Amino acid sequence: xxxxxxxALTLVALAAVPLAVLGVFFVLPVSGMVGEGFWVDGGFDxxxxxxxxxxxxxxxxxxFTVWSSVLxxxxxVLLGLPAAHLLYRREFLGRRVLxxxxxxxxxxxxxVVGVAFRELIGESGPLGFLGLDGSAAAIIAGxxxxxxxxxxxxxGASWESLDPRPAEAAAALGAGPAHVFRTVTLPALRxxxxxxxxxxxxxxxTAFGVVLTLGGLRYxxxxxxxxxLTTNLLDLQAAAxxxxxxxxxxxxxxxxxxxxxxxxxxxxxxxxxxHRRLSRGDWPGLLAAGLVVVLVGTPLAAxxxxxLRADDTWSIANYRALSGEGSHQALLVPVTDALVTSLxxxxxxxxxxxxxxxxxxxxxxxxxxxxxxxxxxxxxxxLFMLPLGVSAVTLGFGFLITLDQxxxxxxxxxxxxxxxxxxxxxxxVVRTLVPVLGGVDDRQRQAAASLGAGPVRAFMTVDxxxxxxxxxxxxxFAFAVSLGEFGATSFLARDDHPTMPIVIFRLIGHPGAMNxxxxxxxxxxxAATTAVVMLLVxxxxxxxxxxx
Amino acid sequence: xxxxxxxxxxVLAASACSAVGEDSSPGDETASDRVVLVTHExxxxxxxxxxxxxxxxxxxxxVRGSGxxxxxxxxxxxxxxxxxxxxxxxxxxTFASRALDAGVFAPYDAELPVGADxxxxxxxxxxxxxxxxxxxxxxxxxxxWFADHDLAPPTTLDDLADPAYKDLFVLPGAATxxxxxxxLLTTVAAYGDAWPDYWxxxxxxxxxxxxxxxDAYEVDFTQGGGQGDRPIxxxxxxxxxxxxxxxxxxxxxxxxxxxxxxxxxxxxxxxxNPDGAEALVDFLLSPDVQAALPESMYVFPVASDAPLPKDWxxxxxxxxxxxxxxxxxxxxxRDDWLREWSDVTxx
Numbered sequence: 001x002x003x004x005x006x007x008a009l010t011l012v013a014l015a016a017v018p019l020a021v022l023g024v025f026f027v028l029p030v031s032g033m034v035g036e037g038f039w040v041d042g043g044f045d046x047x048x049x050x051x052x053x054x055x056x057x058x059x060x061x062x063x064f065t066v067w068s069s070v071l072x073x074x075x076x077v078l079l080g081l082p083a084a085h086l087l088y089r090r091e092f093l094g095r096r097v098l099x100x101x102x103x104x105x106x107x108x109x110x111x112v113v114g115v116a117f118r119e120l121i122g123e124s125g126p127l128g129f130l131g132l133d134g135s136a137a138a139i140i141a142g143x144x145x146x147x148x149x150x151x152x153x154x155x156g157a158s159w160e161s162l163d164p165r166p167a168e169a170a171a172a173l174g175a176g177p178a179h180v181f182r183t184v185t186l187p188a189l190r191x192x193x194x195x196x197x198x199x200x201x202x203x204x205x206t207a208f209g210v211v212l213t214l215g216g217l218r219y220x221x222x223x224x225x226x227x228x229l230t231t232n233l234l235d236l237q238a239a240a241x242x243x244x245x246x247x248x249x250x251x252x253x254x255x256x257x258x259x260x261x262x263x264x265x266x267x268x269x270x271x272x273x274x275h276r277r278l279s280r281g282d283w284p285g286l287l288a289a290g291l292v293v294v295l296v297g298t299p300l301a302a303x304x305x306x307x308l309r310a311d312d313t314w315s316i317a318n319y320r321a322l323s324g325e326g327s328h329q330a331l332l333v334p335v336t337d338a339l340v341t342s343l344x345x346x347x348x349x350x351x352x353x354x355x356x357x358x359x360x361x362x363x364x365x366x367x368x369x370x371x372x373x374x375x376x377x378x379x380x381x382x383l384f385m386l387p388l389g390v391s392a393v394t395l396g397f398g399f400l401i402t403l404d405q406x407x408x409x410x411x412x413x414x415x416x417x418x419x420x421x422x423x424x425x426x427x428x429v430v431r432t433l434v435p436v437l438g439g440v441d442d443r444q445r446q447a448a449a450s451l452g453a454g455p456v457r458a459f460m461t462v463d464x465x466x467x468x469x470x471x472x473x474x475x476x477f478a479f480a481v482s483l484g485e486f487g488a489t490s491f492l493a494r495d496d497h498p499t500m501p502i503v504i505f506r507l508i509g510h511p512g513a514m515n516x517x518x519x520x521x522x523x524x525x526x527a528a529t530t531a532v533v534m535l536l537v538x539x540x541x542x543x544x545x546x547x548x
Numbered sequence: 549x550x551x552x553x554x555x556x557x558x559v560l561a562a563s564a565c566s567a568v569g570e571d572s573s574p575g576d577e578t579a580s581d582r583v584v585l586v587t588h589e590x591x592x593x594x595x596x597x598x599x600x601x602x603x604x605x606x607x608x609x610x611v612r613g614s615g616x617x618x619x620x621x622x623x624x625x626x627x628x629x630x631x632x633x634x635x636x637x638x639x640x641x642t643f644a645s646r647a648l649d650a651g652v653f654a655p656y657d658a659e660l661p662v663g664a665d666x667x668x669x670x671x672x673x674x675x676x677x678x679x680x681x682x683x684x685x686x687x688x689x690x691x692x693w694f695a696d697h698d699l700a701p702p703t704t705l706d707d708l709a710d711p712a713y714k715d716l717f718v719l720p721g722a723a724t725x726x727x728x729x730x731x732l733l734t735t736v737a738a739y740g741d742a743w744p745d746y747w748x749x750x751x752x753x754x755x756x757x758x759x760x761x762x763d764a765y766e767v768d769f770t771q772g773g774g775q776g777d778r779p780i781x782x783x784x785x786x787x788x789x790x791x792x793x794x795x796x797x798x799x800x801x802x803x804x805x806x807x808x809x810x811x812x813x814x815x816x817x818x819x820x821n822p823d824g825a826e827a828l829v830d831f832l833l834s835p836d837v838q839a840a841l842p843e844s845m846y847v848f849p850v851a852s853d854a855p856l857p858k859d860w861x862x863x864x865x866x867x868x869x870x871x872x873x874x875x876x877x878x879x880x881x882r883d884d885w886l887r888e889w890s891d892v893t894x895x
Binding site: 036057114115118119122123124134209212213216217218224228230231232233234235306397400401404405411412490491492493496502505506508509510512513516517 | 589590611612614615616618619621622623625626627630632646721723724756757758759760761762763766767768772773774775776777778790846882883886887893894
């Protein structure tokens with residue numbers, strides 16, 4: 001009984017900080033905003049909200065969101081899996097650079113990527129003959145472009161530390177490569193794949209710029225509809241109805257993925273496999289990686305080419321101009337300053353989301369002794385996924401109307417931006433860490449404890465070594481999310497401290513050829529910075545990890 | 549413990565870059581020392597002018613800008629019991645009624661410069677909103693393209709639905725863009741209840757819709773940064789001043805297709821520093837700011853005696869009789885019009 005109480009107290013203590021942060025910066029603002037829809041003129045009136053759910057337009061919007069997100073997620077997983085294998089299990093020249101480059105789309109502001117995509121597929125572009133401009137296919141391609149990196153990175157990190165011996169044993173017993181993959185590798189990777197897919201699905205379902213820019217206004221998703229209803233029409237009942245649809249959808253998704261993720265014995269032997277060289281049997285991975293490179297590389301190349309054009313000739317004038325304020329004073333601060341702001345904000349968002357994510361992951365993955373305890377842990381696990389599935393507009397407006405009174409007077413705080421970004425990154429961090437932590441055999445911790453190690457020491461010697469690589473992957477994710485976050489940031493960033501995506505958005509929205517060129521150049525700088533940071537993060541590896 | 553070194557390195561690097569320690573709390577100065585301006589993302593004033601205001605008035609100027617005019621208006625409405633600042637700039641004549649109906653602004657009868665009274669908001673009898681600038685949304689054409697193709701450019705709204713100009717027009721949508729909304733209002737003013745029929749013809753004639761202004765102008769327009777293939781675009785009356793090369797502009801605005809947007813400033817009801825707010829409204833009307841508006845925000849000053857930049861004086865022609873829709877009517881019908889517009893254009 002005493003130990004049961006102690007366990008419960010430990011659980012509560014570890015979960016307290018992340019729960020408090022989530023409560024103040026997510027639950028409070030979102031419920032405040034949804035409440036505006038339910039309470040009309042001081043009275044509780046849920047009828048109007050329910051009425052909205054009966055509108056045919058709302059049904060169309062929900063249906064489009066569902067099928068476009070399912071397709072986007074499916075393609076991202078199908079392309080991402082073989083590419084993850086190639087990039088995380090095979091040794092070849094340029095592997096690290098490729099890994100870093102593939103994460104780049106993840107941070108690019110959708111306004112600019114939208115423009116880059118449309119320069120390719122638009123009527124006058126080199127791919128105009130495909131007739132993709134303004135089609136649902138273009139939206140799906142855009143969704144895959146932005147999200148395939150999530151699959152590659154999350155699954156790759158798990159694949160890399162997977163013990164190769166069971167697969168080798170199966171092969172030695174005569175199983176063919178396909179058979180080995182299906183019966184040994186895939187089940188071991190399933191938690192990571194399901195985790196990545198659920199995150200990608202939420203990203204797809206809340207995509208905003210991609211749907212509007214590439215869909216030519218013919219398609220509306222739940223997210224674009226909430227934006228229209230909240231910022232333009234001020235129809236808060238309808239916005240609240242759609243926010244509730246979003247919340248219900250995430251809950252359903254979490255229940256389903258929770259089932260799929262659960263494996264009878266999550267304990268996995270971890271080791272650092274020696275990377276094999278490429279061989280002929282790697283053709284599926286090569287093919288998929290090739291496709292991903294084309295899909296990701298072509299718009300990026302268009303971006304680079306565009307940034308190097310000024311006055312119809314090749315020049316670096318657009319890059320030189322980045323330290324100035326744009327033609328006709330389009331900017332309040334030079335792009336170089338914005339880059340510094342972006343990096344500093346990203347550092348803050350990264351440590352915040354890593355510390356919170358680590359606590360959540362520890363709480364969620366400790367083996368439960370009772371069913372109710374397991375249920376509480378499962379609930380916690382799901383709770384921290386919510387920020388990914390809720391509209392940035394709802395959250396942004398919610399901040400303004402709920403965080404205005406002491407002691408929660410945060411409206412003017414510089415910290416609001418990194419906190420909001422950390423919340424968006426948190427689910428990625430948790431989803432990257434949980435499969436690995438859940439895979440650590442609890443008997444190792446018990447062994448450490450019986451040898452006299454305290455909980456901290458046991459964590460340092462058992463959990464941390466297994467988690468080191470996923471932790472780095474998560475840090476990379478968090479950093480990238482922060483660098484690229486636009487929705488919530490555009491609400492909260494202060495004029496004197498804009499981040500890169502905000503500045504790029506400003507540049508591309510102002511007339512003048514120079515501003516357009518600078519927007520492209522600034523995007524290339526943001527992309528390059530991301531790639532360099534990712535490469536550095538990958539260098540922070542500890543060679544002995546895993547060989548304990 | 550081999551992990552200690554890299555962890556330490558990360559922590560050190562993080563603390564060196566972090567911005568956490570720098571957060572100046574708003575409690576550092578009292579509310580009467582500063583003026584907080586709430587505005588949209590397009591608000592820009594030269595730093596020199598901001599300093600000038602601070603020196604002349606003795607207040608620190610804090611600018612909070614994000615979102616477009618619609619988002620700004622709705623934020624002000626939602627926070628009216630605890631305003632985000634002292635003064636707001638950027639609510640335009642398409643959103644003004646909503647803000648006034650909600651009681652966001654306090655009366656302030658500022659002394660207007662010459663010519664500015666022409667832009668005052670109809671129905672705002674107790675002077676809650678002060679006009680600061682204006683810009684008209686007009687169809688623009690690429691004159692070079694039409695000369696090269698031996699085709700006379702269109703001049704009227706009807707021309708845009710003429711098969712001679714099939715597949716040549718690109719415009720941002722009304723639901724997602726403020727100039728797009730202005731063009732919808734143009735057609736409402738021009739065709740009355742028959743506006744949906746005009747849009748049906750327009751779409752049948754191959755008009756292309758984009759999400760925002762930059763998509764239409766920079767990607768699809770022949771004179772934009774991406775060198776697209778459509779020579780007719782929805783933009784502003786000032787846009788021809790931005791396509792000037794060798795003393796000539798390659799585009800022109802069709803002055804019979806315009807809707808005028810006026811941007812207002814107003815003192816927020818319940819402002820912590822109403823005196824500072826009034827001082828800022830006066831400052832926005834001052835000759836220095838009025839003269840700086842074209843270069844900073846691509847809009848025309850409301851003061852008729854404010855000097856215009858050279859390219860503007862020469863190439864940016866303003867419409868004399870733009871289309872207009874009563875602000876109260878916009879506020880009342882915006883929802884229905886947008887819904888019907890979405891139906892017509894996605895058919």
